[in-house]
Each structure stands twice: as structure tokens, then as C-alpha cells.
Amino acid sequence: MTLAASPIRYPDAASRTVMTRRAWWLVVLNFLIPGAPQVLAGSRRLGRFGLGATLVLWTLAIVALVVWLLWPATLYTVFSTTITLWVVAALLAFYAVLWVILTLDTLRLVRLVKTAPSARAWVAGLTTLVMVALSGTAAYGAYVATTASGFLSSVFVAGPSKEPVDGKYNFLLLGGDAGPDRDGLRPDSIRVISVDAETGQAVTIGLPRNMEDVPFPEGTSLAELYPEGYGSIDGCEVDVCLLNSIYTEVELMSPEMYPDAVAQGSEPGIEAMRDAAEAITGLEIQYYALIDMAGFQQLIDALGGVTVTVPEDVPIHADETFTTVAEWIPAGDQHLDGYHALWYARSRHGTSDYDRMARQRQIQEAVLAQFNPANVLSKFQEIAAAGSQVVKTDVPQGSLGYFVNLAGKTKQLPIVDVELVPENGVDPEDPDYEYIRQLVQQAVYPPSPEPTEE
Template sequence: MSVYTASPIRYPDLGASALMTRRAWWLVVLNFLIPGSTQVLAGNRKLGRFGLAATLVMWLIAALVIVAYSLWRTATLSIVTNSFALTAAQALLAGYAVLWLVLTIDTLRLVRLIRARPNSRFWIAAFTVILLAVSVGTASAGAYYAGVARGTLNSIFGGGAASVPPVDGRYNILLLGGDAGPDREGLRPDSLSVVSVDADTGRVTMIGLPRDMRKVPFSEGSPMGELYPNGFRKCDVSACKLNAVYTEAELRHQDLYPNAKSTGSTPGIEATKEAAEGITGLTIQYYALIDMQGFADLIDALGGVQVNVQKRLPIGGDEQLVGVVEWIEPGKQKLDGYHAQWYARSRHGTSDFDRMERQRELQTAILQQFTPANVLTKFQAIAQAGTQVVKTDVPQDMLGYFTNLAMKSKEQPVSSVELTPANGIDQDDPNFDDIRALVRADLYPPTPTETPAG
């Protein structure tokens, strides 16, 4: 028996063009499916074994992640959103991309293209290049996106706040919207709400807080509560309204919050959290500050947002609608970032309470559009916008937990509690007992009881 017959892959008959063509196709496909196998069969076995070992490791890691995600989703999400895990993933994927490139180039050498049939040479070479782009490109893209994700998460979740447990089964996050530039001194939040999430089911309730609400109380025992035991009435700023609490604490009472900066917050945010607690009766664990211009960038990154416009809204112009540059027309529309920003903030011809409802509508729509497919296909743009949009003190080690809750929340409707006249709330002279009862009724609805059989 000749050596060619015994091992046609390693010792092929160079004169048999049909055999060399079939051998070339096999080697190219094997290199793609099982990197390293081509070298073991037809080339440097030491390099091949290294490639096979690396391939096995990657397969094992992928299998472990899939199994772990199925069994322990929260823990897995916590690991894969950790900076160290993302750094390790970036290094592994980059190394594997280089290894795959080396193995593919070596495979093209082993193929001995000149020995294949003339009419097959181009297609073999082209197919090899395509598979090279798919394999090396995918691994390189994975390494790149791991780096982008790490940078984004470190930028957004870089505060020093500690992880805390839920209170009464819920996590409550203060959501602030404003024009957050390089210098935030004097900022009066344009929108304020509390996002309350059931720590088990992920059910979300958004509580809209009127920015012009007066006489707001602060949580018992808080720095601002001790300074204003009877509520925010006689203050050091021009108008003692809810959205002025931020300004007062930032400019006049920074000494009350010496640890705010070290925990990723500011005196203004901490004081506003205390006001939100006093109004709703809830414990606010964390905050998120949304830059309104960055908010528009995020919507553009998502590809727009679907809303049902109820009323014609002006873009620009004064109270007499002089100088209006454009109108947002009624009906179902897909708004880009610019128009969505005006949809949330347009004032003329509508009340602040209308604006609150529109802002909550946008928040809900964006939450629903954060699907895995949408995020993956537009990952880089969303990540870039995210660093400009959000400032928060949610610790990074809780990101996996909250991501899991967010996935649960998408499976059920988002509830809304608006503190508006429609719900009997007078923002100039509010009854805070009624407000807290309204909030409790939504967060903790009575359990239906069975009617005894008659």
C-alpha cells in the first residue's frame, strides 16, 4: 500500500487534481468548523494541537455560559457585566482571532491551491477568504464590543455607592431629567419621577412628581428634613418648588452631604432623593440623572421611538406660538431624538401635567424597545450615547441583578401613578397622606379574597 493511499490528506498524490480539489475543500471547511484540525491532519501537528485545545476551551466556555444562564441567570449576568470578566473576554477573543488568522493562512498553504483543478482554484480561495472574514471578523468584533461595553459600564456605573437590599420588596430609583452640561451648578431638573421595581417579579411602576410641587416634606431624620421640619416652604432660592431643592442643596447646603461625591452623587441629588422619599413615603435607594440632549442621542441610536401623539405640539416659538418652526402632528409616529425631545418638553398650549404624561410615555416606549436584538445590532451607538445620557450611583456589581429585573419587567405592563389634578392632587397645596395612599394602592394592591359559597 502506498503512502498516498494510506494518508491522502497528509501525503496526497500531487498529480491527481481531482483528489487535490476535494482535499482542498475538506481542509478549508475543517479549519473553519474545528480550527486546528487541518494542521493535525495535514500540517504541523504541534500547531494543530494548540489550535484544537484553544477551540475546545472556547467551546467549553460558551457551553458553560449557556448552561449557567439557563440555571442562574442573575449570577451569570453579574459576571458577564463585570469589568474583569469583560477584560478577560476581550483578551481571549482577541487572542483567538489572531490564532484563527494564523491557522487560516497556514491552511491556505497546506491546500496547495496550484494543484487543484484550474476552474476550482478561484472558488476555493474566495471561500477561504469569506470564512476568514466571518471567523476572524466575528472574534475581533466580539473583542471590540467587550472593550466598548467595559468602558461604557465603567463610565456609567463608576460611583462608589454600596449595594443595598430592597425595602418592602422593592427597589426605588429617582429618575431626573435635565440639561446636564459640564457644569451642573444651578440645575433645576426638568422632569422628576420615581421608578419602583418589584424585587421579585420585576413589575415596574413610574411615579410622576410635579416639578412645581410646593411645601414638599423631606424624609424623617434626613439633613434637609432637619433643616426644613415643616416642609420646603421658606427657602433660600427664588421659588420653593420641588425642582428647586436641587439648586438649593448644590449652592447653599453642600456641607450637609460631605460624602455625596465619593458615592457617585451630588448634594443636589441627595436632597432631591430626600424630597421624593417625603412625598411618596418610599425609600429611594439609587438615582439616575438623564441628560436631555443625550436622551435624544440615545433615541437616535435606538433608531427612533414609537409614540401615539394625542395633541398637536409646537417646536419652538413663544407663548403666543410666534416663531414655531415645526409641529409634531397627532397620530402614531416614529420620532427621532430631536422630535422626541420636543415631544417630552414642549410647553406652549399644554400644561406641566401633560408634559409629565408624555415623558412617562416616552420612558415606557424606550424600555419596551430595549430588546436584545435592537441593542446588539446598534450596540456601539447605544453605548456611546449611554455615556452621555446617564449618570447614576447604581453599583456595577448590581447591574446583573437589575438587568434580570428589566428582562422580567418587559413581560408585563408598566404601571403609572401621576400626581396630577386628575388624581385629586393639588401641586400648590398637596395632601401628602393622600399621595402616599395613592402610591401604596398601586404598589401593594389588595389581594383578591375568595367569596364564600352561598
Template sequence: MTIASPIRHPNTGSRDVMTRRGWWLVVLNLLMPGSAQVLAGNRKLGRFGLITTFVLWILALAVLVTAIVKPMLVVEIFTQTLVLWLVQIALLLYAVLWVVLTLDTLRLVRLVKARPSARAGIAAFAVVLLVAVSGTAAYGAVVAGSARGALSGIFSAAAPQAPIDGRYNIMLLGGDAGPGRDGMRPDSMSVLSIDANTGEAVSIGVPRDLDPVPFSDGSPMKKIYPNGYGYNDTCDVDVCQLNSIYTEVELYKPKLYPDATKENSQPGIEAMRDALEGVTGLKIQYYVLIDMEGFSQLVDALGGVTIDVKEKLPIGGDAQGNGVTGWIYPGVQHMNGYTAQWYARSRESTSDYDRMARQRVLEDAILKQFTPLTVATKFQDIAKAGSQVVKTDIPQSMIGYFADLGMKTRSLQQHNLELVPPTVDPSDPNYTQIHSLVQKSIAPPATPKK
């Protein structure tokens, strides 16, 4: 007689034996899926279940150890489309396997042979575990699918670019369709220059009322506006401002940038890149566009943001202050998406330069909300909102690298250079001076040794 005999060949006439056997089988099915079949049923199915379970445990342990030792490697691996496909398929298959093993375990239990008072408990325990485990695996598959769709929708499939002079320069655009506007235009413009090794970052804020605006060498817009966009009030839209470049190219000159769409960009975005390269003197590798019209969804998905408000700001209203529906009062506030959107948008009673500063504060607050716990617990909402709000040409293959770099950046003090009065006169900008300011900000002179 083997130890498995009471389980594989039980005394079916003893309700006590069959009850204990029933509990043993459902517990074994939980602790080691497939073991119930090896001991009491189809050994081939059981061995398949055990091998699958062991492989799952080994992979989970490997991911856990890697996450502790080198967390950004996990991010890099699990943000790749192929890996997410494999994870989604594997989790779906495991969910199906668990359902099969659990139903087969219930068959092996032979509930009718157990004590009547224990039958409901054994069955309920098995069903609850079935829903919990298979449901978790199925949900994991859904999350993997959502992640794959969101990442593919936001990021580019292009090959990575190398840093230039040891830095990555990223154009940040805050697009705002806004009420009463024909289409979207970028209201917030800046260049984030990041040291590719240390993560040290400099944010260069560019006001929209720079006039004229030069374009980088080789830009098709430079051929049209050799003296700069807006020179002598020359442009093809009603207002010759920096952010009008986006609108003009999108509406009237999209053919200037025929490859923009296939490179996960837009003609207007590429024209803005050429303009900000001309303004800052930096070569910009990537852009990130955040659509403020859907921005509130992202903030709500993150659970809100905490902002220290410095002055009273109106919610709603036009440039004349008509239609104000509420106020944002000074003090530390935890804002929902709607309030945060107006904190960034509000113009009445403050200048464009004040608004630029508020948007920097809001960007920093949002970055602080992107904690691993927040992302893990609210991933579905964040992924859904992110795919509607964020657009970029950063390659998906570089997510892990930039996540690692971002962790370094968060631990350092970020420096800001605002190209606004009194440092810069937007109506008469001196670009030689501006380029010098930019270079000093990203490569400050070394402190003399004492």
C-alpha cells in the same frame, strides 16, 4: 500507509491531487480550526488550535443552553467587569490564533502546485473566511470592551442593598439643561416602587411646583429648611420649586453631601433623594438620572420610538411660543430622537402635568424598544449613547437581578399615581394625605374573600 498520508505526504506532481488537498485543508480550517495542522503541518500548533476550538464551542453551547433555560443568568454573568475583561481578551487571542492558523493553512496548501484555475478560488475562500471569522472575533472583543466601559461608566461599584418592606424604590430624574439655562436641573421627577418578588410596579409622579417640600429625617437640608423648602418663599435661588433643590445644592451647598461623588452620585441628586423621600414617605435605595439634552441619541440608537400622540404639540419655541420650528401632530407616529425629545419637552399650549404624562408614555415606549434583538444589533450605538445620557447608583452587580425583575414588570400592568390636581394641591400640599395615597398605591387593601 495512513489515511492522512495523501494530505501530509501528497503526490506534489499531480495538480489534481494538490487541488483537492488544497480545498480539503481550507475547509477543514473553517470547520475545525487546527485540524489542517494536525493532518498536514505542525501537530503541536494543530492540537492547540483544536483544543482552543473545542473549548470555545463548549463555552458557546453552555451559554446558549443557559440563555434558553435561564436567560437572566447570562445577563448577570456578562454584565460583570471581570467577565467582560476575560471575554475581550479571549476573543482577541482567538482572532490572532485564527489568523495564524489560516495563514499557516495557506502555506500548507502550496498554491503553486494546484491547478492554475483553482489557485485564486482557494486563496479567496481562505482570505474571506479569515476576514469573516477573525473579524467577528475582533468585533466581539470591541463590543465586550464597549460594554465594560459603558456599564462601568453608568453603574455603581457599590455593594447591593436589600429591599425595604419587600420593595425597591428608585428615584427617576429627567434632567434637562435646555437652551437658555445655566446648568442642568431635573424637570421630570418620579419614584418607581417595585415589588422585589413579583415585579409589580407603581410609578409615583411628583410635580415640580410642590411648595413647600419636606426633607426626610436626617437630611442636612432639613436643618436648613425645617418647615420645608420654599416655605414662605424661602430658598437661595430665584424660584423655590422642587427641582430647584438640585440647582441650589449643586451651586451653593455641595459640601452638605461630601460622599456623593464617590458613591456615583452628585450633591444635587442626593438632596433630591432626601426631598422625594420626604414627599412620598418612602426610603429610596437608588436613583436613575436621564439627561434629556443627550436623550435624542439614545432614542436614535434604539431605532426610534412609536408614540400615540393625543394632541398637537410645537417643536421648539420659548414659553411665549416664539420660535416654533414645527409641529408634532396627533396620531400614531414613529419618532426619531429629535422629535421624541420635543414630545417630552414641549410646554407651549399644555401644562406641566400634561408634560409629566407624556414623559411617562415616552418612558414606557423606550422600555418596549429594549428588546434582546434591538440591543444585540445596535449595541455599540446604545452603549455609547447610554454612557452619555444615563447615570445611576444601581450597583453593576445587580444588573442581572433588575433585568429579571424588569421582565416580570413588563408582563404586568404598571400602576401610576400622579400627585397633581385635583388629587393634590401643589400650592398647599397635605403630606399626611400624600403618604397615605402612596401607601395605598403600593399596598392596596386585600379584596375580601367571597
């Protein structure tokens, strides 16, 4: 059959059966191979452009799939840079507009008035659905890419990546809790997370906020000021000389101790806490993340809440004195919104700091569990807006791809928890820091099992 006799380009317009069948072919081709309807029945120039764009998109998708299957860290790295995300956004916006043009032109080529009356609404409706599905998906993808780019720029720093130390990446995770009853922010949740750079095996070390006589690494300004430990000789510059007071003292009273902190994407108080955590655990800490616990409420609401198992009733306080109970979070499986999750993590009435540490870890793990692709994509705007206000970190953008890939490995393995609490032989009021470092070393670098004799 010659092209001139083709029923697609030169149909028998008097036959409703032929025109209806032709209409369905054009609609299906527009969905499967955008540009094909124009090549077969309309402007070949527009059709060739559409087909070329479709071929380019298929090629990019196949390449991305192969890279993701073979070298996932490479793909994560490429798509975690602001420049790449803007390029992706522009590309998706182009395809969104192109698919609208091609779909409307396909609807013109269909010539609905020549099709069977019973088929017209179905053909028009399916064509519209195709346009919404293709163009809408591309437009939303462009929106997500631009939002992600803004989120990365506001949270992560531009700087060189750091190498693992003895095969480990160590992170200081601080949960900051500012309030009207205190001067400045104090980290009420303090954890060091050590992750194996190859396997992703993670060890979390919980540091009680009320540890005393905290040491500092030799050669630091704080070690010179407090050679026997924080506040152990003549007290300190704040009301109590506890671990979490170090942030407040340095941030508000002695920021000159860390003159380069801000330029490096950190704060003097955070760097002081990093020094303290290194001296306590014996680990070199490459990166930190500070989470604003008050803003944490917004992030949990953006995620749609979190589900936790409450071991016993937990009070919600009516005021910042933590003495009057307004309501209770009952024991059992509970789905908590941001307000209740925050109070579950910080409640003090009739409870100990060690109970709070356990609840804070529970909330952190629940939040991580909520970060799945479907949840994040469906609520990306709210999550990104909340996250940019909640998180401060010195992890560079260039390392995000690697850490995203490493986090995928971590989620497949059981996490080892080391709590520096009395149950593990640690007295925060009179801590044995040599013993603490031994506990940490045994957890982070466990001895290899002895080979069995056959």
C-alpha cells in the same frame, strides 16, 4: 487505511479531482473544527494547539449556555464587571489572531494550483469568508467588551449592593434639563420606580415638578430648615419654591447639607431630591438615575430614533422662552430623531405640565423598547458613547447582573402608572401628602385578593 496512505496528508497531487475534493474538506474542517486541517495535513503541533483552543472555547460556550438557562442572573453578574470584560476581550482577541493564522495556513495546505481551475476562486473565496466570519466576529466581540468595560466604569459606581426594602427596589429617576435661561440644572421629569425584587412587577410614580410645600424626612437638614414644607413659611433661596427647585437650591447654595454625596457617587442636589421623593411617596429609595435630557438627544439618535403615537400636534419652539413656534410634530404614529423626541418631551407652548409628564413617560418607554440585543450590538459604540454622557447613577456594578435579570422579568409584565396629578385627586399647589402616600401604598403593595368561597 494507514495514516501514510491518507489522501488528506499524502494526496495524489497529479489528480485535480483528488486535490479539489481534499481542498473542500480542509476548508470545511477549518470552519467546523479549527486546527483539524493542520492535524490531518500540516503541522500537527500547530493543529493540536488549535484543536485544544477550540475545545476550550466550546467548553466555555457550553458552560455559559447552561448557566444562562439555569442561573441567568449569575451570568449577567459575571459579564457586568470590568475585570471580566477585559478578560473576555483579551480571550476574543487571542482567538481572532489564532483563526487568521489557522485559516491562512489552511489555504497554504490546500495548494490551489493543484486543484481544478474552476474551483480555485470558490475555494479561495470561501476560505477568506471563513476567516472574516470567525476572526472578524471575535475582533468585534473584543471591541464590544472593551467599550462596555469603559462604559460601566464611567457610569456605575464601585460599592456594596443594597438589600430590597419590604421586598421592593425603589429608584428615583430624574430627567435634568439645563438651559441658558436658568441658573443650573432643574429636574423637569421626576419619577419614582418601585420594582418587586422577586417578580419584577414595576410601579412608576410621576411627581409633578411644580409640587409645593414639599415635606422632608425627619432628622434631615432640609426638614430642620423647612419644618412646614419647602418654602411654606418664609419662602426659599431660589425664585420659586417648587419640587424641582430643591435640586438647584441645594446644589448651588447649600451643598454642605450633604457632605458625603460626591464620595458616594451622587450630588448634594440629587440627595435633596431623594429626601423629598421619599417624604412625598413614603418609600425608601435605594438608588437614583439622573438623565441629562439635552444629552438624551444623542442617545436616541444612537438608537436610530424612537417611534411614538402623537395624540395631537405638538409644537417645537424657536427659542428658550417657549412662546414662538418653529414647527409642529403632527399627530399620528411618528418616528422621531433625537431632536424631535427631545422637543416632544419638553414642549410647553399651549400645554400643561401634566401633558409634558405623559409625553416624557411615553418617550422613556419608547427608548426602553429600542434597547433590544440586535439594536444595541449593531450600534454599541454610539450607544455607549452617548450613554456615558447621559446617565449618572449610584447603582453599583456588582448589582448590574441582578438588575438586568430583574428587568427581563419587568418587561414581561404590565407596568402600573401612578400619576400625582389632579385627575387622581392631587392638587400640586395644595397637595395632601397623606393621601398621596395612600395612593402610592395601594399601588406598590396592593391588597391580596379575597379568597373565593366554593
